[in-house]
Amino acid sequence: MTTYYSETVGLERTDPSLWRLRTDSLGRELWAYLSPEEAALEPQSTYVQHLLQVPEFPAPKPLRARTPFAAAQNGADFLALLQEDSGVFPCQYKGPMFMTIGYVASHYFTKTEIPAHIKIELIRYIVNTAHPVDGGWGLHSVDKSTCFGTTMNYVILRLLGLPATHVVVRKARKTLHRLGGAIGNPHWGKAWLALLNLYSWEGVNPAPPEMWMLPYAVPIHPARWWVHTRAIYLPLGYLSLSRAQCALDDLLSAIRTEIYTQDYASIDFSRHRDTVCGVDLYYPHTTLLNTLNAGLVVYEKYLRPNWLLKRAHRRVFELIQKEVENTDGLTIAPVSHAFDLIVAYIEGGKDSPTYKMLYSRVNDTLFHGPQGMVVMGTNGVQVWDAAFAVQYLFMAGLAELPRYRGVVARAYTLLLHSQFDTECVPGSFRDARDGGWPFSTKTQGYTVSDCSAEALKAIIMVKNSPVFGDLPQIEDTRLHATVDVLLSLQNTGSFHFGSFSTYEKIKATPMLELINPAEVFGNIMVEYPYVECTDSCVLGLTYFREHYDYRAAEVDAAIANAIDYIVSLQEPDGSWYGCWGICFTYAGMFALEALETVGRTYQNDATVKKGCDFLVARQLIDGGWGESMKSCETHTYVSTRAALVVQTAWAVIGLLLAQYPDRTVIARGVKVLMERQKENGEWVFEEPEGVFNHSCAIEYASYKFLFPIKALGLWCARYGDGPIH
Numbered sequence: 001m002t003t004y005y006s007e008t009v010g011l012e013r014t015d016p017s018l019w020r021l022r023t024d025s026l027g028r029e030l031w032a033y034l035s036p037e038e039a040a041l042e043p044q045s046t047y048v049q050h051l052l053q054v055p056e057f058p059a060p061k062p063l064r065a066r067t068p069f070a071a072a073q074n075g076a077d078f079l080a081l082l083q084e085d086s087g088v089f090p091c092q093y094k095g096p097m098f099m100t101i102g103y104v105a106s107h108y109f110t111k112t113e114i115p116a117h118i119k120i121e122l123i124r125y126i127v128n129t130a131h132p133v134d135g136g137w138g139l140h141s142v143d144k145s146t147c148f149g150t151t152m153n154y155v156i157l158r159l160l161g162l163p164a165t166h167v168v169v170r171k172a173r174k175t176l177h178r179l180g181g182a183i184g185n186p187h188w189g190k191a192w193l194a195l196l197n198l199y200s201w202e203g204v205n206p207a208p209p210e211m212w213m214l215p216y217a218v219p220i221h222p223a224r225w226w227v228h229t230r231a232i233y234l235p236l237g238y239l240s241l242s243r244a245q246c247a248l249d250d251l252l253s254a255i256r257t258e259i260y261t262q263d264y265a266s267i268d269f270s271r272h273r274d275t276v277c278g279v280d281l282y283y284p285h286t287t288l289l290n291t292l293n294a295g296l297v298v299y300e301k302y303l304r305p306n307w308l309l310k311r312a313h314r315r316v317f318e319l320i321q322k323e324v325e326n327t328d329g330l331t332i333a334p335v336s337h338a339f340d341l342i343v344a345y346i347e348g349g350k351d352s353p354t355y356k357m358l359y360s361r362v363n364d365t366l367f368h369g370p371q372g373m374v375v376m377g378t379n380g381v382q383v384w385d386a387a388f389a390v391q392y393l394f395m396a397g398l399a400e401l402p403r404y405r406g407v408v409a410r411a412y413t414l415l416l417h418s419q420f421d422t423e424c425v426p427g428s429f430r431d432a433r434d435g436g437w438p439f440s441t442k443t444q445g446y447t448v449s450d451c452s453a454e455a456l457k458a459i460i461m462v463k464n465s466p467v468f469g470d471l472p473q474i475e476d477t478r479l480h481a482t483v484d485v486l487l488s489l490q491n492t493g494s495f496h497f498g499s500f501s502t503y504e505k506i507k508a509t510p511m512l513e514l515i516n517p518a519e520v521f522g523n524i525m526v527e528y529p530y531v532e533c534t535d536s537c538v539l540g541l542t543y544f545r546e547h548y549d550y551r552a553a554e555v556d557a558a559i560a561n562a563i564d565y566i567v568s569l570q571e572p573d574g575s576w577y578g579c580w581g582i583c584f585t586y587a588g589m590f591a592l593e594a595l596e597t598v599g600r601t602y603q604n605d606a607t608v609k610k611g612c613d614f615l616v617a618r619q620l621i622d623g624g625w626g627e628s629m630k631s632c633e634t635h636t637y638v639s640t641r642a643a644l645v646v647q648t649a650w651a652v653i654g655l656l657l658a659q660y661p662d663r664t665v666i667a668r669g670v671k672v673l674m675e676r677q678k679e680n681g682e683w684v685f686e687e688p689e690g691v692f693n694h695s696c697a698i699e700y701a702s703y704k705f706l707f708p709i710k711a712l713g714l715w716c717a718r719y720g721d722g723p724i725h
């Protein structure tokens with residue numbers, strides 16, 4: 001078993017053999033730590049055995065794959081061991097380093113004890129992801145150390161019980177001081193510190209909740225903002241309005257003396273609302289925002305009438321309660337969940353229904369792993385991975401083989417259980433969702449355009465396969481409902497006509513980005529057009545119309561407009577910028593795949609030709625492709641030195657689907673996939689595969705199986721099986 005840094009600095013660990021991951025038919029993932037007696041009665045799944053490197057894991061011992069099809073099968077056999085009975089392919093959806101602070105700070109604020117086995121593993125994860133040189137933390141796990149990341153994770157370690165003298169804490173404190181101390185935190189960091197009484201609300205920029213009381217018709221109404229940003233600023237508005245802080249105690253008093261480079265009492269926090277450490281600052285304030293903030297500070301201090309303050313509190317809490325109802329207490333993601341939990345605690349205490357519903361979901365985003373436990377970016381990747389697994393096993397010619405029937409059937413069943421069949425509560429500023437699919441689980445409650453389209457395509461593949469006729473069938477009308485949702489999501493107004501965004505249409509001007517107060521993320525204020533989401537929606541709709549003629553004219557128009565949008569978005573050099581996967585390789589694959597569904601190939605289409613030539617020009621000496629997270633931040637292609645499996649698979653898929661003519665180019669990529677595959681059929685983690693908001697890396701653990709299997713299968717479909725020379 002690997003010895004982790006945390007063990008070398010004397011930190012305890014829990015017993016890997018006592019952890020169990022429990023998933024249910026809705027894809028909920030909950031970790032449990034059993035007693036030895038209980039553990040003896042409930043065997044560990046092969047997924048958990050593999051994840052925690054438990055020796056009992058029944059690693060396959062296949063013959064070394066000599067051909068692409070054999071490699072695809074070995075990969076699929078290994079993937080099957082990573083699927084739970086519920087159909088879920090669980091994964092530690094990790095990368096962002098600013099999620100766990102919510103879990104720990106909300107427990108501390110509400111004086112709720114965190115169980116020891118969770119504490120131990122939360123500490124381990126943070127210690128094991130400390131920057132190897134300076135011991136700090138960044139915005140994400142492969143980032144340089146930043147003030148935000150280092151402060152948040154330093155405070156967590158101290159709140160979870162590590163002493164200020166611990167070597168890890170000392171080293172991180174040194175880096176925090178080198179970064180100018182905690183005074184330089186971005187907005188969300190200042191808010192967390194203020195809630196913990198480690199900072200003053202005087203030094204936090206306003207987040208006026210009164211905006212929620214405006215008529216919806218107002219163009220900058222917060223209900224028109226991106227779902228994640230509005231979900232965070234809703235409770236944050238309440239908390240900054242009430243200046244909520246937990247009582248000062250000895251531990252907090254000590255931390256106050258550790259995280260600043262000057263005496264706490266001497267800090268005039270009101271002068272530091274805009275103080276953000278240079279390395280953190282990805283998205284500086286505009287003059288407009290600074291002017292607005294200055295005006296709001298005066299308004300809050302001298303002008304806001306008390307009756308309005310009370311009304312605003314009421315309005316915000318009412319909307320939080322609706323969010324809780326729409327998501328069964330989960331809320332859209334962990335950052336807002338933690339803020340909402342604190343608001344519910346202030347409003348009604350631990351016995352209030354809203355607090356109880358929120359707290360019942362507090363562990364839904366906690367996920368364990370060999371380095372320790374972390375709060376994930378969402379409550380999982382369930383629908384997204386299941387939809388790809390079903391599709392790609394079909395595309396690789398494996399799905400209908402007896403040995404993979406179970407894998408497909410279980411993933412398909414999860415998809416059936418995950419389709420939305422209710423609408424949100426009235427007055428929650430949410431669109432129709434009946435028929436849509438989420439990224440993670442039905443409980444999370446938020447339709448995502450590309451997840452709905454990819455799930456639709458997966459479902460139709462199974463529905464049309466004779467091999468799966470005995471599975472529960474989904475009515476055609478339920479698929480029509482999906483198309484209704486997809487058609488309702490396309491941007492058909494004046495913003496980026498024909499494109500698809502993530503959760504909703506673009507509802508407000510991208511000019512709102514001028515008042516993006518988060519400083520560490522780009523493009524979070526409103527919905528944006530995304531080439532990947534548009535591509536996926538084309539894939540879903542073109543596959544749908546091959547089998548159904550429901551709303552045929554509108555589907556045709558939606559596809560045509562989307563294709564025009566995709567073509568219009570191509571850069572002069574033939575690339576498309578990817579926002580959710582790293583980066584031009586990811587978006588290039590998706591775009592070429594979408595264009596192929598409408599018959600555009602290398603031979604007959606200039607856009608496709610340029611797209612392929614862009615990728616081929618970046619093939620590495622070793623025959624593969626590799627792209628760095630730096631591409632996302634700089635908006636230019638930044639190659640890695642050596643190939644990465646997932647991006648090589650993406651490039652191979654794009655070139656194959658575009659019918660790129662030079663077989664040898666693609667063969668070199670296929671060879672990399674086969675060489676990187678381990679004896680037992682697995683591909684191992686190399687680099688984070690995903691990104692969001694231009695600046696934060698996030699890992700998609702299933703991609704290293706899903707995309708190579710698809711690439712190898714598509715190669716065989718085009719060139720037949722047989723040794724690659």
Ligand SMILES: CC(C)=CCC[C@@H](C)[C@H]1CC[C@@]2(C)C3=C(CC[C@]12C)[C@@]1(C)CC[C@H](O)C(C)(C)[C@@H]1CC3
Binds near residue numbers: 335450524532
């Ligand atoms: C800046 C903020 C608010 C941070 C909180 C984290 C969220 C915003 C992230 C975490 C996971 C995340 C990247 C995700 C997405 C949006 C932003 C998320 C939810 C979406 C749904 C966007 C559409 C993408 O095609 C895809 C479906 C892959 C992802 C899934 C993960």
